[in-house]
Amino acid sequence: MRISVFGIGYVGSVSAACSAQQGHSVVAVDSDESKVTAINAGVAPIVEAGLSALIAEQVSENRLTATVKARNAILETDVSYICVGTPSLETDDISLKQITHVCTEIGEALRSKNEHHTIITRSTMLPGSMENVVIRLIEKHSGLTAGTDFGVGIYPEFLREGQAIFDFTHPSTIVAGCLDDQTKEILRSLTSQYDCEKHYIDIRTAEMVKYCANAWHASKISFANEIGWLCKKLEIDGHKVLDVMCSETRLNMSRHYMRPGFAFGGSCLPKDLRALRHKARHQDISTPVLDAIMLANERQIDRAIKLITGSGNRRVGLLGLAFKAGTDDLRESPLVALAERLIGKGYEVIIYDRAVSASPSKGNSRAVDRVLPHLASILVDELDHVIDCSDTLVVGTEDEDFKNLNGQIRPEHTVVDLVRADPGLSERCNYQGICW
Numbered sequence: 507m508r509i510s511v512f513g514i515g516y517v518g519s520v521s522a523a524c525s526a527q528q529g530h531s532v533v534a535v536d537s538d539e540s541k542v543t544a545i546n547a548g549v550a551p552i553v554e555a556g557l558s559a560l561i562a563e564q565v566s567e568n569r570l571t572a573t574v575k576a577r578n579a580i581l582e583t584d585v586s587y588i589c590v591g592t593p594s595l596e597t598d599d600i601s602l603k604q605i606t607h608v609c610t611e612i613g614e615a616l617r618s619k620n621e622h623h624t625i626i627t628r629s630t631m632l633p634g635s636m637e638n639v640v641i642r643l644i645e646k647h648s649g650l651t652a653g654t655d656f657g658v659g660i661y662p663e664f665l666r667e668g669q670a671i672f673d674f675t676h677p678s679t680i681v682a683g684c685l686d687d688q689t690k691e692i693l694r695s696l697t698s699q700y701d702c703e704k705h706y707i708d709i710r711t712a713e714m715v716k717y718c719a720n721a722w723h724a725s726k727i728s729f730a731n732e733i734g735w736l737c738k739k740l741e742i743d744g745h746k747v748l749d750v751m752c753s754e755t756r757l758n759m760s761r762h763y764m765r766p767g768f769a770f771g772g773s774c775l776p777k778d779l780r781a782l783r784h785k786a787r788h789q790d791i792s793t794p795v796l797d798a799i800m801l802a803n804e805r806q807i808d809r810a811i812k813l814i815t816g817s818g819n820r821r822v823g824l825l826g827l828a829f830k831a832g833t834d835d836l837r838e839s840p841l842v843a844l845a846e847r848l849i850g851k852g853y854e855v856i857i858y859d860r861a862v863s864a865s866p867s868k869g870n871s872r873a874v875d876r877v878l879p880h881l882a883s884i885l886v887d888e889l890d891h892v893i894d895c896s897d898t899l900v901v902g903t904e905d906e907d908f909k910n911l912n913g914q915i916r917p918e919h920t921v922v923d924l925v926r927a928d929p930g931l932s933e934r935c936n937y938q939g940i941c942w
């Protein structure tokens with residue numbers, strides 16, 4: 507393929523050199539003449555292991571050239587990668603100044619091009635930037651329509667500086683947001699040699715995945731540092747602790763828990779997080795990450811309350827009371843907190859949980875009577891009864907029965923789903939997912 511790469515900084519120079527190595531004919535474009543001169547002289551414009559040698563090889567084999575002339579690069583290639591910078595502004599927003607400039611140039615060049623062209627952004631941009639800035643500007647300056655007259659995609663780069671060539675050529679996953687089918691096919695072809703998971707998705711999701719990944723990386727680093735500080739103070743090797751913890755792949759290093767949903771609770775997580783913070787306080791170690799986790803958990807209960815009270819209904823049926831389905835463990839269940847706050851606000855609440863009952867025939871009834879007498883009186887044994895007698899239903903656990911409510915829900919029902927039991931209910935009633 508003939509590829510132009512706009513912006514030859516860290517991402518652009520690696521993308522240009524590695525794409526050339528993969529057999530594409532590449533034109534690298536930068537407004538900074540010194541970077542263009544460097545590439546054409548076979549020298550990397552940035553410090554990156556192995557990059558100068560790769561650029562020298564690709565330039566000498568005529569697969570890679572560089573220019574300041576954006577228009578020529580567009581006319582001579584089929585696909586453009588946008589790799590310009592999106593630095594922080596004082597407001598914390600990102601600056602799209604370089605993006606704006608390059609999209610204007612691309613749009614103007616496309617005006618005089620007859621062949622189809624595809625624009626693929628590799629820069630990191632907040633969700634909505636592709637639609638509101640990139641597409642809008644290119645359409646405006648070209649007079650063409652995105653998705654039909656020219657292709658559009660976003661293919662976020664996940665390389666790490668210092669190992670950029672390896673990361674580019676050995677991605678562990680491909681994330682590609684595509685506006686149109688032709689762009690999807692081009693991205694499939696550009697990524698066909700990689701043996702990894704590939705996700706060809708919509709543009710906004712792809713934009714967000716990149717931010718989600720970087721926020722996650724940053725969270726991991728600060729979490730590990732905070733644990734390290736505490737370990738040092740306790741004369742424990744934090745490296746050993748995190749190494750051992752990371753060796754567990756069912757819960758610790760896995761997809762488990764990585765689903766938006768309701769607050770955590772139960773007999774372990776809140777208790778142990780509190781205890782760890784207490785221990786740190788006694789060592790004079792501040793724990794901003796652990797503190798924020800507790801705060802975020804409380805906020806999630808606030809959000810659920812807002813969704814429930816926002817419906818305007820006074821009769822609320824809570825489906826689930828224990829902290830998760832299949833257990834009668836009520837210790838620190840966030841659903842108990844939710845029920846108590848609703849009752850406190852004067853809502854008429856009834857509760858169903860197959861594992862928790864106030865009826866004397868069930869083994870745990872004494873515990874409920876003793877620990878939560880105010881809730882025991884509003885626990886019922888029939889799901890149908892809760893559904894019939896409530897205007898808002900709150901799905902609180904992943905009980906199989908709660909995933910099949912479709913037949914019983916009335917159009918006038920509001921369903922507040924805290925566990926993503928059935929988003930399909932949105933077609934049948936007023937459905938509110940807590941974070942979707």
Ligand SMILES: NC(=O)c1ccc[n+]([C@@H]2O[C@H](COP(=O)([O-])OP(=O)(O)OC[C@H]3O[C@@H](n4cnc5c(N)ncnc54)[C@H](O)[C@@H]3O)[C@@H](O)[C@H]2O)c1
Pocket residue numbers: 512513514515516517518535536537538541589590591592604607608628629630631663664665666667
């Ligand atoms: N650096 C990384 O490790 C990394 C990794 C993944 C994603 N990203 C993202 O990729 C993007 C680029 O990052 P970077 O670190 O390579 O940036 P950079 O600042 O190193 O490079 C940007 C380049 O774009 C050039 N440029 C600016 N305006 C131009 C224009 N109108 N026409 C042509 N060239 C122009 C600049 O001269 C510069 O060479 C950013 O959005 C960044 O967030 C960076």
